[in-house]
Amino acid sequence: MVDLPSPADRPDEPRVGTDEWVASHGERTARRTGVTGFIARVWDRLPPFGRLAVFVVPTAFLPFLMSEENLTRYALYTLFYALMGLGLNVVVGYAGLLDLGYIAFVGFGAYGYGILASPQFGNHFQAELAIPAVAIATAVLGLLVGLPSRRLVGDYLAIVTLFFGQAFVVFVNNANRIDFPHFGHVDLTGGANGLSDIYPPNFFGYEINSTRRYFYFVLAAFALVLTALYFANESRTGRAWRALREDPLAAETMTVPVNRLKLLAFAFGAGLAGFTGAIYGSFQTGAFPGDYDVGLLITIYAVVILGGTGSLAGVALGAIIINCAPELLRSEHNASLLFYGVILLTILGKVRPWRVLGVFLGGLVAFGFAVHAIADAAWPRLTAAHAHSTGFLKGPIEDWVLLPRHPVKIADYGYVILIAAILLVTRLDGWRRLVALVPTVYLGAFVWENLLITQTAGATRLILLGALLVALMNARPQGLLGTARVEIV
Amino acid sequence: MNWSLFFDLTVSGLTLGSLYALIALGYSMVYGILKLLNFAHGDVYMIGAFIGWFALHGLGGPISPDVGAWIVTVLMFLAAMVGCGVLGVVIERFAYRPLRNAPRIAPLISALGVSFFLQNSALLLFGAAFRDYDSFDLIGSRTRHVGQVYYATPQILTVCGAIALMVVLTLIVARTTVGKAMRATSFDREAAAMMGIDVDRVISVTFFLGSALAGAAGVMFGLVFGQIYHYMGFIAGLKGFTAAVIGGIGSIPGAMLGGLVVGLLESYATGYLPQGSTFQNLYVFAVLIAVILVRPSGLLGRAAIQKV
DSSP states (O other): OOOOOOOOOOTTTTOOOOOOHHTTHHHHSOOOOOHHHHHHHHHHOHHHHHHHHHHHHHTTTTHHHHHHHHHIIIIIIIHHHHHHHHHIIIIIIIIIOOOTTTTHHHHHHHHHHHHEETTTTEOOOOOHHHHHHHHHEEEEHHHHGGGGGGOTTTTTHHHHHHHHHHHHHHHHHHHSSSSTTTTTTEOOGGGGEEEOOOOOOOEETTTTTTTHHHHHHHHHHHHHHHHHHHHHHHHHHHHHHHHHHHOHHHHTTHHHHHHHHHHHHOOOOOOOHHHHHHHHHHHTTTEEEGGGGGHHHHHHHHHHHHHHOOHHHHHHHHHHHHHHHHHHHHHHHHHHHHHHHHHHHHHHHSSOSSSHHHHHHHHHHHHHHHHHHHHHOOOGGGSSOOOSSGGGGGGHHHHSSSOOOOOOOHHHHHHHHHHHHHHHHHOTTHHHHHHHHHHHHHHHHHHHHTTTGGGTTTTHHHHHOOOHHHHHHHHHHTTTTTTOOOOOO | OHHHHHHHHHHHHHHHHHHHHHHHHHHHHHHHHHHOOOOTTHHHHHHHHHHHHHHHHHHTTSOSSSSSSSHHHHHHHHHHHHHHHHHHHIIIIIGGGGTTTOTTTHHHHHHHHHHHHHHOOOOHHHEEEEEEEEHHHHHHOOOOEETTEEEEEHHHHHHHHHHHHHHHHHHHHHHHHHHHHHHHHHHHHHHHHHTOOHHHHHHHHHHHHHHHHHHHHHHHHHHHHHOOOOHHHHHHHHHHHHHHHHHHOHHHHHHHHHHHHHHHHHHHHHHTTTTTTHHHHHHHHHHHHHHHHHHHOOSSSOOOOOOO
């Protein structure tokens, strides 16, 4: 064993005399221990189709366990997000192109399918014709949009595609009143009202018209796309894509045809988006301009980034988290359980050793009761309201958290102070952090009960999503299942 | 030719262009130093507009302000600029600095997260309703004219204010020590660090200046157009970024020029092109593509030399 210089005490300072790659050699080769290590080892040993089966087989039983509504909300949308994420993963994860107009391709697919199979033009093509046709058309559009990417390095591509996405929304919003030179007035997209009554897909006469059938159809599509991407990733082209992502210049000097591969990735991703969009549009029985705006784009990006760019399993995991967590947040009760549960689990997982954890939790509980008792004695108005949380949480919350009768102003200030407090806590370390964490967690509970919980269906979900993205990027820039890149200068 | 329409469009284009230029400067300076697309910049501008609104109402409201109307206006600008500057520094410190050596996409996603966070925090705290600046009551919006050129007080205030801020910024960058450090850092961050420049501090100053300009632009938007809302930052940020790219990202005069080009273009498109008010963004987009295809580094940008 070579005696390596020990890492510097402060990790943000450069380690003089040691290449970073060499210095972290021990960390990389260390076997991960415990449950996660066991799972990781089993996962690594599974053959590719075994990994696919781990996802698909349990998922296939979901319709027997869930109501139709829950199947749609939790399972079907997760699959849709995963499908969209897989297409984006080709562009961003494999080829490293920052495509911010991706959702427009999904929208193009949905509108394209709607034009081929809805009362808008009186067409009703069979799905086995319409879906491939739409996918190919979207791929061609992707090729056209990607053409300028020959000149557009990195961030320029981002802005061009972002604008393309915006242009798509403006276009479909207004394409009901364009006068074409030869055809005259054509209502192409239904304008702001969108296309409605899109027919369900019809394969050789077999109509996909129930939630269950949709579920199995989308699951099959997911398995198909996943398999195709696995082979694409292992192919010569896939390796070239990754070479391109890591370093375009180095790839080019190794005679990788950079421009052609970029275009190919762009078109391939767009084609997948069109494919997904066609199915998505038919499932929604309509295509509306607002559906394919930045909101969905950021969601899909979150799916891909959270799981780890370039990782197929990561996309599936990201889709599960990004879809199911906000769905759970929709109901106040579930949202509270999730909120307190995540905080408690984080504390249980992060605070060590055990006696410190015990003191911390004890201190937290005592702090809350003390504040509550003082407030109750001095200003009874501060504890007068009832908790929003229901079930077994209601009682303890009402005894522990301050619930002012008119919480609007004070909760707003509390929210701002909470943000400042969280930022401050991240700057402290050791026992100072633990001590500061007690009032911060309490303040968090206060703001949650008085302000955030009232808007769980709207702003709160997106605030938490935004905070999650920032926190995750700080903690693991490569995503949950991604592999860290090595920068060799 | 209808000259009075032309002049009207020019005045409104210059006003819009000044706003875009101020936003573009923040994008461009940050990109020049960090090579980071700061997607949260548009939302900083939105927060600036809200800080201005709260300053206005903290000082007694537009109809009967506690101090003179012009002092109120100046204080609004000061509050928004300082508040946004601090916000920008905080965002950089907590959302971007830990990611400085991460893959390129990580800070970008972090920026998207900050943008989401700011936008929805504004929705949570300020509500979805529009808020009105009532600049008519505050500084009057009597239309004056020189010949056929008609303009209102907020418009002339915006254009002159933007020019003054840009002059100050140019002086800071060209004449002061920290400006010199900023130029050195944007030229080569590692070499600058080796020459003893405190790069972290320079980046903080850059974020402060850029965000302060965005805050000023937010107040100007409120004064000219009256209504502010939590979602206003997104499209303005997009336009500001377009302006920065057209002018040549990383170049300060380029950002100013790009802002004016985008503003005037949008205004003329609205007036002269078919269905211009609906498709103005598409026309701006088409020009952006054309500029990038002909001059990938923008109008005033220098072509990057790639070193291996």
